Amino acid sequence: MERETKAFLSGNEAVARAVRLARPQVIAAYPITPQTTVIERLAEMVEEESLKSEYLHVESEHSALSACIGASAVGARTFTATSSQGLLYMAECLHYASGGRFPIVMMNANRSVALPWNIYGDQRDSLSLLDCGWIQAYAEDAQESLDLVLQAYAIAEHPEVLTPMMINLDGFVITHTYELVNVPGQREIDFFLPPFNTTNKMDFDSPRSLAFTAGPAYNQAFKQLQHLAMVKASKVIGDVEERFGRLVGRNYPGLIESLYCEDAEYIIVTLGSVAGTIRPVIEKLRSGGERVGLVRIRYMRPFPDAEIRRALAGAAAVGVLEKDISFGFEGTVFTNVSSALMRAQVVPPRLLNFVGGLGGKDISAADIELIFKRLKKSEPGETVEFI
Amino acid sequence: MNLSEQRPEHKISIRGLSDREFFYGHKACPGCGGSLALRLALKVLGERSYAVVPAGCMSAVGFIFPQMAFGCNAIISTFPGTASMLSGIAAGARALGIEDFHAVGFAGDGGTADIGLQALSGAIDRHDKIIYICYDNEAYMNTGVQKSGLTPSGARTTTSPAGKRLRGAVTRKKPMFEIVAAHGIDYAATASVGHPLDYLRKLEHARTVEGTSYLHVFAPCPVGWGHETAETIAVAKNAVDCGLWYLAAYEDGKFVLNHNPGEFGSIRDYLFGQNRFRHLQEQDVSDIEAQRDAKWARIRREWSH
Numbered sequence: 001m002e003r004e005t006k007a008f009l010s011g012n013e014a015v016a017r018a019v020r021l022a023r024p025q026v027i028a029a030y031p032i033t034p035q036t037t038v039i040e041r042l043a044e045m046v047e048e049e050s051l052k053s054e055y056l057h058v059e060s061e062h063s064a065l066s067a068c069i070g071a072s073a074v075g076a077r078t079f080t081a082t083s084s085q086g087l088l089y090m091a092e093c094l095h096y097a098s099g100g101r102f103p104i105v106m107m108n109a110n111r112s113v114a115l116p117w118n119i120y121g122d123q124r125d126s127l128s129l130l131d132c133g134w135i136q137a138y139a140e141d142a143q144e145s146l147d148l149v150l151q152a153y154a155i156a157e158h159p160e161v162l163t164p165m166m167i168n169l170d171g172f173v174i175t176h177t178y179e180l181v182n183v184p185g186q187r188e189i190d191f192f193l194p195p196f197n198t199t200n201k202m203d204f205d206s207p208r209s210l211a212f213t214a215g216p217a218y219n220q221a222f223k224q225l226q227h228l229a230m231v232k233a234s235k236v237i238g239d240v241e242e243r244f245g246r247l248v249g250r251n252y253p254g255l256i257e258s259l260y261c262e263d264a265e266y267i268i269v270t271l272g273s274v275a276g277t278i279r280p281v282i283e284k285l286r287s288g289g290e291r292v293g294l295v296r297i298r299y300m301r302p303f304p305d306a307e308i309r310r311a312l313a314g315a316a317a318v319g320v321l322e323k324d325i326s327f328g329f330e331g332t333v334f335t336n337v338s339s340a341l342m343r344a345q346v347v348p349p350r351l352l353n354f355v356g357g358l359g360g361k362d363i364s365a366a367d368i369e370l371i372f373k374r375l376k377k378s379e380p381g382e383t384v385e386f387i
Numbered sequence: 388m389n390l391s392e393q394r395p396e397h398k399i400s401i402r403g404l405s406d407r408e409f410f411y412g413h414k415a416c417p418g419c420g421g422s423l424a425l426r427l428a429l430k431v432l433g434e435r436s437y438a439v440v441p442a443g444c445m446s447a448v449g450f451i452f453p454q455m456a457f458g459c460n461a462i463i464s465t466f467p468g469t470a471s472m473l474s475g476i477a478a479g480a481r482a483l484g485i486e487d488f489h490a491v492g493f494a495g496d497g498g499t500a501d502i503g504l505q506a507l508s509g510a511i512d513r514h515d516k517i518i519y520i521c522y523d524n525e526a527y528m529n530t531g532v533q534k535s536g537l538t539p540s541g542a543r544t545t546t547s548p549a550g551k552r553l554r555g556a557v558t559r560k561k562p563m564f565e566i567v568a569a570h571g572i573d574y575a576a577t578a579s580v581g582h583p584l585d586y587l588r589k590l591e592h593a594r595t596v597e598g599t600s601y602l603h604v605f606a607p608c609p610v611g612w613g614h615e616t617a618e619t620i621a622v623a624k625n626a627v628d629c630g631l632w633y634l635a636a637y638e639d640g641k642f643v644l645n646h647n648p649g650e651f652g653s654i655r656d657y658l659f660g661q662n663r664f665r666h667l668q669e670q671d672v673s674d675i676e677a678q679r680d681a682k683w684a685r686i687r688r689e690w691s692h
Contacts, residue, residue: 025478025479025482025483026475026478026479026482028475053482054478054479054481054482056474056475056478056513057509057513058471058474058509059471059505059506059508059509059512060505060506060509062465062467062468062471062506063468063470063471063474063505063506063509064471066464066465066467066468066471066472066475066506067471067472067474067475067478068475069464069468069472069475070439070462070464070471070472070473070474070475070476070477070478070479071475071476071478071479071482072475072479073462073472073475073476073479074437074476074479074480074483074485075479075483076478076479076480076482076483078475078479092465092467093465093468096465202437202460202461202462202476203460204434204435204460204485204488207434207457207458207459207460207461208455208460208461209449209450209455209457209460209461209462210460210461210462210463211450211462211463211464212450212451212452212455212463213446213447213450213451213452213463214452215451215452218452218453
């Protein structure tokens with residue numbers, strides 16, 4: 001596959017194709033629905049030798065990420081994938097990987113968290129782990145999933161970032177939906193993504209201790225460096241997207257994508273695949289003369305605070321629609337958006353939170369129209385509304 | 388076979404051991420058996436080692452930024468992640484074309500038999516080329532002497548107190564050596580810091596094994612066990628003499644007993660030499676003796692010696 005091809009792929013298969021193009025040296029795999037077809041495709045690629053990787057059948061998600069940390073600590077490029085309960089089981093290793101500055105790339109199939117048990121998509125798994133120090137991106141479709149995996153290695157392994165990255169795909173809606181996807185050629189990707197080269201590794205020429213203890217006198221300094229690296233990632237993401245656009249021919253808009261925000265009075269802010277439901281509703285309403293718009297958050301960490309402020313500065317009402325709830329308060333995305341706005345005291349007259357899609361509950365075009373109607377109503381209602 | 392017998396391939400000797408130190412300047416307590424197990428192992432395995440140490444005593448005393456005690460590459464793993472990190476290191480090094488290296492882990496008894504058992508089981512199942520060393524001081528010592536799955540019956544710990552109803556731990560020590568052997572592991576052995584030559588030979592053998600090696604090293608802890616710091620080696624020897632620890636190996640599906648005491652030393656002397664057992668009553672000692680005898684009857688019947 002030297003040149004670009006078109007293929008009919010599910011989101012999971014698109015991710016597997018991207019991983020092959022990125023040439024990771026170690027893949028640690030543990031099955032969980034709806035992630036499993038990623039590691040199945042990768043197993044086939046390794047078996048047929050179209051991908052030369054060490055493929056570890058590990059005994060848990062905790063071990064999957066622990067093995068990736070070990071491999072990264074000797075300088076190998078790594079990949080793993082998980083979902084939901086598996087992501088939660090990894091939680092200790094998530095903090096470990098980011099604290100040790102190991103630029104592991106992982107796909108997460110966004111899925112509901114038990115209880116009650118449910119295998120369908122919402123974003124409570126990854127959003128509940130927003131503070132674990134990983135770059136978090138949310139794809140809208142299979143093409144973006146593929147491109148994000150390739151960009152993820154360039155972003156995570158950047159020497160000024162050295163931070164692991166999680167690419168989130170809505171469970172089933174993206175992971176299992178087939179679309180026509182452009183798969184870049186290996187030659188372009190080899191040029192875009194040279195082999196991983198790091199000094200943050202154990203080395204026989206210069207032995208060192210990694211993942212050490214740092215007491216009160218030093219600990220905060222390491223955490224501060226970690227924070228600054230994540231802040232730095234905002235710029236690096238833009239640079240990587242620019243280079244990707246030049247070499248591969250597909251352009252991405254940075255941390256957020258905004259649609260009609262320059263003149264929109266009523267704006268929905270969301271993330272992931274539901275944006276695909278919102279777009280045609282916006283086109284329909286705009287053709288009827290309504291000034292509506294969309295902000296699709298592509299990165300939850302680093303958080304696009306300045307971008308969101310710019311996009312929402314002229315809005316009369318903003319609704320944050322998310323598949324997540326922090327029980328007893330509001331959605332995590334809403335908290336983040338509100339905080340970004342408050343930082344610069346750019347607060348739209350109405351700011352509402354719509355929670356939907358939990359456990360795979362359908363969000364329909366009619367629901368989106370209802371949200372826009374709520375935004376237009378002038379009387380105050382509940383800040384958090386379940387749709 | 389007994390300790391005085393030498394296999395022809397054994398070239399290692401105490402006198403011939405390297406002067407180089409790979410675990411030095413750490414903050415372990417005086418008389419620490421675990422740190423001795425690490426120090427000796429790294430002398431045998433040498434500078435091309437990646438040492439993995441999970442959260443526990445040895446990581447707490449060896450990696451305090453900026454004072455690093457390891458002379459070779461070393462990394463702390465998560466508490467459950469010793470074996471999975473070793474697997475990742477071995478896979479990564481192999482994929483990068485790095486040759487002639489040892490991925491060696493040093494986990495305590497809790498880190499091995501309790502929280503780390505799942506990952507260890509997976510690594511053995513994959514036959515990953517790693518050396519996993521369990522330094523067994525029979526409780527969670529780093530957190531202040533709490534009962535682990537390898538705490539022996541009757542031992543008083545801070546979570547298995549000796550009171551009116553219970554007299555120390557009521558569980559028996561998990562048979563880790565036989566648990567790993569039941570996986571069909573490539574090589575497993577028990578050892579003791581009280582018998583360094585036997586331990587060194589087993590390390591020397593482990594470094595040549597093409598697959599997973601597991602060494603279980605008995606390592607007294609003066610703080611947790613309540614004996615004098617100068618008695619660590621004597622206590623370790625007494626454990627073997629009285630039959631509460633044993634030196635054995637497993638390879639190619641066969642168990643071999645390396646030391647078969649003709650007559651057991653006194654269990655009473657071993658137990659009452661340590662604070663953690665001083666509360667035991669006559670009946671408890673008889674029970675421990677009976678457990679020992681049953682175990683040894685089976686070992687002598689089933690293992691070659």
